[in-house]
Amino acid sequence: MEFDLLKKIALALALGLLVGIEREFSQYREGEPLFAGGRTFALLALLGVISGYFAVHISPLILVGALLIAGSLIVASYFLSVRAGGHFGTTTEVAALLTFFVGVIVATGELLMASITTIAVVTLLAVKPSLKTFTGKISHEDIYATLKFAIITIIILPFLPNRTFGPLNVFNPAETWLLVILVSGLSFAGYVLVKIIGAQRSVPVIGLLGGLVSSTAVTVSFAQRSRQNLELSRLFALGA
Incomplete structure (x- = not known):
């Protein structure tokens, strides 16, 4: 003792x-x-x-x-x-x-x-x-992106049933939404990294790390971001 x-x-x-x-x-x-x-x-x-x-x-x-x-x-x-x-x-x-x-x-x-x-x-x-330097650079767009990601991950997921539906029981709302969260998470992580280290360095990092989890999610996320940033479309294509 x-x-x-x-x-x-x-x-x-x-x-x-x-x-x-x-x-x-x-x-x-x-x-x-x-x-x-x-x-x-x-x-x-x-x-x-x-x-x-x-x-x-x-x-x-x-x-x-x-x-x-x-x-x-x-x-x-x-x-x-x-x-x-x-x-x-x-x-x-x-x-x-x-x-x-x-x-x-x-x-x-x-x-x-x-x-x-x-x-x-x-x-x-x-x-x-x-952290003070980082928060000084945050815009309303950044706050909106964070809130949108929080709603997708924290608020909606708990209310979705975690069981299968439909013919052959192929549709599971919770598991399907997890894919949405994964795509949104990669997009949000890329958004944050672009703010911190720039697009040229952030895209390869997200492509590498995201590819270890789901190459499909990386492809979907980069496709969405390339439509939003046409000048970086070639970079997103290489990252995918």
């Missing part, structure tokens, strides 16, 4: 330190006032794992109290940062709160989930400058 607890504490400290180092580096690079560094984030994760451990073995109220303490410190630090002339963003503060919960997740024994959550947090924090 003691070794298991020590292992969880060590992992929580390491994960918290990882988030803290990224925040410390980013805030130094961007010239922002330092809200919290590696030690603070490591301590937040430590508070999370210890309070989570005692919540399981003694009382859940311990976790509630620890969360109130951590939340109060984070909110107070945010307002002090704003008063000192800092920015109004809450990215670092949210990351600090998530770090506390990472410690709690470690305490429950879900070590893989805690590690994946930390990697996701650090990745999102690290790509923040690139």
